[in-house]
Amino acid sequence: MAGDRSPAPGSAHLDARLRGRLTAHLAAWLGRWPGDGPGLTVVGSAARVAPGWDGRVYPLIGVSSPESGVLSVPPGTEAAVAAALAAGDRRGVPAAAGLAGRWFSGVFRWSIAPAPLPEAGEWVAAADPSVPAWLRPFGGEVLVARDPGSGEHLAGVGIKRHDAYGRELAVVTTDRARGRGLARRLVAQAARRVLDEGAVPTYLHDPANLGSAKVATAAGFADLGWQVHGLAEG
Template sequence: MLDKRLYHHLVSWLGQWPAGRALQVVGSERRVRPGWDGRPHPVVGVGAPGGAVLSVPPERVEAVRALTDLPVGDLLAKLPAAVGYAGWHAHRAVFRYCLAPAPLPDAGDWICPDDEVIPPWLRVFGDPVLVARDATGAFLAGVGLKRHDAHGQEIAVGTVPAARGRGLARRLVAQAARRVLDGGAVPTYLHGPGNGASATVADAAGFRDRGWTAYGISED
């Protein structure tokens, strides 16, 4: 049985869940409104073993549905133009969620993202962010939360090259997941299919690969 927090997150984020067919295209006003970072995200999709839901702007539903008989690779190639973003690129990611984070020790502190120690990539996340520092206070690794809705928050993590290999990322991800769960939401984690390092972090933190996939488009 699907966890109710994850179910409500997917319904809120996508506009419908479960899929009901191999590929269900749905229209959602959320695709034209600002997302977690203040920018619109015109395509969001999640696929599970029972089917996939692809959420697009309401006025683009028919154009995207016309592509659903194509092989997935061809559909993704044509998807940006079909939603009015020609020149953007479609992408796939491994979609993971966690209900029982690994019992790893905490590795950082939650601080305001405008603190001078925070690197630029981490400043775009809402307050607060989770940061690990060395004895001098220098930044080593951090986690930001993409607060998609009241039911689901996506974890993003980064570590400076000199601090990699110490297990900081997995500890921070598990620590952040506990905070999200304590707040009543479900933590999610996305990474590229070929990103072995990120997959290792997810596995170690308790985010099992269940064979789910996420879809989206981006400018770069």
């Protein structure tokens, strides 16, 4: 029937398989997923003292959905951190874990159905001399959009390869190229590639960054009430 939008045969199974990638990613990234119910379940994980996607150590990472959450901390600090959370003192979590810095929470988004936007960039090796300096640390290939006339870099997406199933997207647009819809098209394009490669794309941003929120929503990353928690400097 014309206009019929009912799910295609087998789509429910496909969605379950793709969502399974998110579960596998969070279990690997945090050390466990899901949590034990409302609030944050504290787990000690060796991943918190090992190098992350860029070679740096990320000693405090958490993710929470509307149903449950997990806060991953260095082994041996679980009890102290759990006590701070039980007292309602999230700002005291870093000190309880013996860490400098302050607690922050952001928006955690993921997508198994990126928006069908037209492609806007090309994949280039991060080490290519033409790639902007901010994209090079991502390694592998990065997605770049250039001015068709001058070849000037306009926008790009780097991928934080956290583990076999999780790929976090980061996008930046130059000032003069803003307002063209480049960022949303690049994010959707990168997300489709991540899914094709067997992982799940994620997108994190500060709640106050309304521009980033608009890009994520337009690219097919809905805000489902999930949060990411971590350690900020200062």
